[in-house]
Amino acid sequence: MKSVLSALIFLLGAAIAHAQTAPFDMSGERPKGAKPVVPETVIPRATVPQATTPQVATPQATTPRTGAPQTVTPVAPTQNIPAAKQAADFRRYVVPFADFRLEGEYDRKSWSIYLTPEQAAAPAKFNFAYQNAVVVAPEASQLTIFLNNRAIGQQQIGSPDNATAISFDIPRGLLQPGDNLVTFEATERHRTDCNIQSTYELWSDIDPAKTYLSFGEQDAQRLSSTDAIRAIGVDGAGKTEFNLVVPALAQPGTTKPLLRLAQGLSLLSGMPNETFSFSTDSLPPPGPGKMTILVGTPAELQSLFSAPVAAQTAALATFVRDPRTGSTILLVSGPSWQAISGAIDTIVSPTDRDPTVRRDTLITQRWTAPDAPFLFSDTSLSFSQLGINTTEFSGRRFHTSFNVAIPSDFYANAYGEATILLDAAYAKSVLPGSHIDVYVNGSIATTKPITATGGGIFRHLPIRVTMRHFKPGLNTVTLEAMLLTNEDQACVPGTTSGTAPRFALFDTSQFHMPDFARVAQRPNLAALAGTSYPYNRGLVPALFIDRTDPDTLSATATLLGQMAVVGGHPIDLDLIASPSGVGNRDAIFVGSISQMPTTTLSQMNIATASQASWRPVTSGQGSQPETAVTFDEWRSRIGGGALQQQISLFQDWMRRNFDISLSSLQFMPGAERVFTPSNANSFMIAQGKSATGESSWTIVTAPSAKDLRAGVEAMTSQVDWPQIAGHITVYSSKTGKIETVPVSRFDFVMTQPWSFTNYRLIAANWLSTNILSYAFLLIIFFLLIGITTSGILAKIGRRG
Numbered sequence: 001m002k003s004v005l006s007a008l009i010f011l012l013g014a015a016i017a018h019a020q021t022a023p024f025d026m027s028g029e030r031p032k033g034a035k036p037v038v039p040e041t042v043i044p045r046a047t048v049p050q051a052t053t054p055q056v057a058t059p060q061a062t063t064p065r066t067g068a069p070q071t072v073t074p075v076a077p078t079q080n081i082p083a084a085k086q087a088a089d090f091r092r093y094v095v096p097f098a099d100f101r102l103e104g105e106y107d108r109k110s111w112s113i114y115l116t117p118e119q120a121a122a123p124a125k126f127n128f129a130y131q132n133a134v135v136v137a138p139e140a141s142q143l144t145i146f147l148n149n150r151a152i153g154q155q156q157i158g159s160p161d162n163a164t165a166i167s168f169d170i171p172r173g174l175l176q177p178g179d180n181l182v183t184f185e186a187t188e189r190h191r192t193d194c195n196i197q198s199t200y201e202l203w204s205d206i207d208p209a210k211t212y213l214s215f216g217e218q219d220a221q222r223l224s225s226t227d228a229i230r231a232i233g234v235d236g237a238g239k240t241e242f243n244l245v246v247p248a249l250a251q252p253g254t255t256k257p258l259l260r261l262a263q264g265l266s267l268l269s270g271m272p273n274e275t276f277s278f279s280t281d282s283l284p285p286p287g288p289g290k291m292t293i294l295v296g297t298p299a300e301l302q303s304l305f306s307a308p309v310a311a312q313t314a315a316l317a318t319f320v321r322d323p324r325t326g327s328t329i330l331l332v333s334g335p336s337w338q339a340i341s342g343a344i345d346t347i348v349s350p351t352d353r354d355p356t357v358r359r360d361t362l363i364t365q366r367w368t369a370p371d372a373p374f375l376f377s378d379t380s381l382s383f384s385q386l387g388i389n390t391t392e393f394s395g396r397r398f399h400t401s402f403n404v405a406i407p408s409d410f411y412a413n414a415y416g417e418a419t420i421l422l423d424a425a426y427a428k429s430v431l432p433g434s435h436i437d438v439y440v441n442g443s444i445a446t447t448k449p450i451t452a453t454g455g456g457i458f459r460h461l462p463i464r465v466t467m468r469h470f471k472p473g474l475n476t477v478t479l480e481a482m483l484l485t486n487e488d489q490a491c492v493p494g495t496t497s498g499t500a501p502r503f504a505l506f507d508t509s510q511f512h513m514p515d516f517a518r519v520a521q522r523p524n525l526a527a528l529a530g531t532s533y534p535y536n537r538g539l540v541p542a543l544f545i546d547r548t549d550p551d552t553l554s555a556t557a558t559l560l561g562q563m564a565v566v567g568g569h570p571i572d573l574d575l576i577a578s579p580s581g582v583g584n585r586d587a588i589f590v591g592s593i594s595q596m597p598t599t600t601l602s603q604m605n606i607a608t609a610s611q612a613s614w615r616p617v618t619s620g621q622g623s624q625p626e627t628a629v630t631f632d633e634w635r636s637r638i639g640g641g642a643l644q645q646q647i648s649l650f651q652d653w654m655r656r657n658f659d660i661s662l663s664s665l666q667f668m669p670g671a672e673r674v675f676t677p678s679n680a681n682s683f684m685i686a687q688g689k690s691a692t693g694e695s696s697w698t699i700v701t702a703p704s705a706k707d708l709r710a711g712v713e714a715m716t717s718q719v720d721w722p723q724i725a726g727h728i729t730v731y732s733s734k735t736g737k738i739e740t741v742p743v744s745r746f747d748f749v750m751t752q753p754w755s756f757t758n759y760r761l762i763a764a765n766w767l768s769t770n771i772l773s774y775a776f777l778l779i780i781f782f783l784l785i786g787i788t789t790s791g792i793l794a795k796i797g798r799r800g
Helices: 002-019 083-087 117-121 197-201 226-231 255-269 337-351 486-490 525-531 550-567 598-603 627-639 641-658 705-715 756-769 771-799
Strands: 090-093 100-103 106-115 124-132 142-147 150-156 164-169 178-187 203-206 212-215 240-245 274-279 290-295 316-321 328-333 379-382 391-393 397-406 417-426 435-440 443-449 456-466 473-482 503-505 510-513 520-522 542-545 574-576 587-592 683-689 696-702 728-731 738-741 747-749
Touching (some): 100 106, 106 117, 106 226, 106 397, 124 142, 124 150, 150 164, 226 337, 255 290, 255 337, 255 550, 316 337, 328 337, 397 503, 397 510, 417 435, 417 473, 435 456, 473 525, 525 550, 550 587, 550 705, 683 705, 696 705, 756 771
Parallel strands (some): 240 274, 290 328, 542 574, 542 587
Antiparallel strands (some): 100 203, 106 178, 124 164, 124 212, 142 178, 316 328, 379 510, 417 503, 417 510, 443 456, 683 728
């Protein structure tokens, strides 16, 4: 009896305990048919210092029949989370852009992220948030995420009203130490329209601040070696920040090793939007995409950090943990600054490269994969080598891109053609009037019409691409197919998202670059932005910095870091205290305009009066009209009129139809005009030749040190850096506008051994840009032929 009673009591207690597993609800009875409350899953974020919390959601399940997305449960804010649980979560933001958009009917973007062994071994989730255009049809549009070429998740695109957060589990063993390829692929179709124009309305925005890898183990955030510098990553805005804390920043002899360290850090991380900041007295707060580097002797660092005993006797470069914040910092220390320089070399030396050894690729994989191959001469590359796979397409506008790199001494912008040997096919439904367009760096280069009906297969169809839009450094070639069909013209409801392939692009297609003229030009800011020319040649250029305050040093380090990335190696520099020490070397001058040497400004045709007059207009300050603007207005009033307007229209017509401008109708290039920066601008970079004419000088300046730092950080971004070109480039921090002053007169700098072929190509390009000189030489040539022929005939006549 007692045993039966004990069993009943046990069962009753178990039933009560089971009934109380659900939380107590005082909200009253739910209406009939209401859904039960689902407890929300919380993912902590202790290591993320941002004020905003990325929303993470459980993966969207799909119904077996339609594949329509079901309800996504958002993650609740992370207040009141136990500290131990927060510490277990670690995030790596993965989007290296401030804005990330997939557009059109088909778009695919790839880049790589670097993971430490601890991160690759930890369980991880891939989290992202997106929002799309309202015209995107969810039943026919999909977003797929790949890691290392393996699909880890697929999501129907159906979030037009607000951003939707999605989370996918990453299979164990898929992540690997080192580089990991991330790919976003979007296939989108329009809800109602079937024409090509409507495809430009299709887009899906990925939120960089809510796209990250989350790791479930605390060891994932541990940095064990200096190789982890490559794993710094980005923050939620696609930026990477190195914060150097140097108590002895103002002491002589510290600047050169610090600038070498900055270049090495840039090359190791390889990120597209890197900035450097210097401070002396405090450690900055930690965060994603940020790294604090503490540099100094143990005595100098005593007020900030207790250096290990080993730093008292030997050079030391290691990761340590800050006991006050728990964050990891890179400590570079030693008993003297000579030892510190040796510690810096242990970090930077893996990035050193002999400048005389030709490199095969331009490293771009951190923002666009694969790396861009360098093309130095006659070269053919298949699309598979350029990262383009065989693709079948059922829409109306197909586009894909690949990257190639051009050396700094490229001189073929006025003649010659590259060729795409296209392997492709189009369906019987594709009508004449369809065409294939090729763009180079965003500018249309050629159009190939499709004229035959009944479908067709192209086998190495040659599409000639003019080389006028190529430039030194990175170049993006985009192939776009515009496909017209009778079905699209009718646009019957329900046919906007066709399934039958209309176009196929095969990875056996090739891009062929012919031989081109190889000669450098001085000045040429495009070559500086493309490959860091002329400072990447192995010669030691001079560097003049007007003062070693934190803003100026931060600007200099950010600039040199970007130059090292595009140049492929750290640039060895000779710091000079006075401009007179430049001599006949290549040189860089960095500082505020008021501290720039007047002789340097004059040599670069920059008005010396700008040292006192260049002051950007602040908010609330009345803008006074500038002399140059007023002069142009009066000239237009007096000398304008209908005739001037007709001449301008004729010039535009000649440039548009025949690519002929007034500059090409000159016997000799005109002299450079003196340039005065406008008060609407806040930053300027200019290049010219030295006083002897045998080297290049580059000036990087702004009205103040703060403007200089802000301008360099803006211009070295992935979006703005390629826009640096010409003789002078100016930037406005208020409007974000970038303007360039083209080169009027330049000097040739021979970079290749003498060869008849190269000189012939140089002459062909020069004559193509100077049409009047070409015509004059042609006339002289015909006159010589006539005179010679006349002499020969006269002699023949006398003999008869």
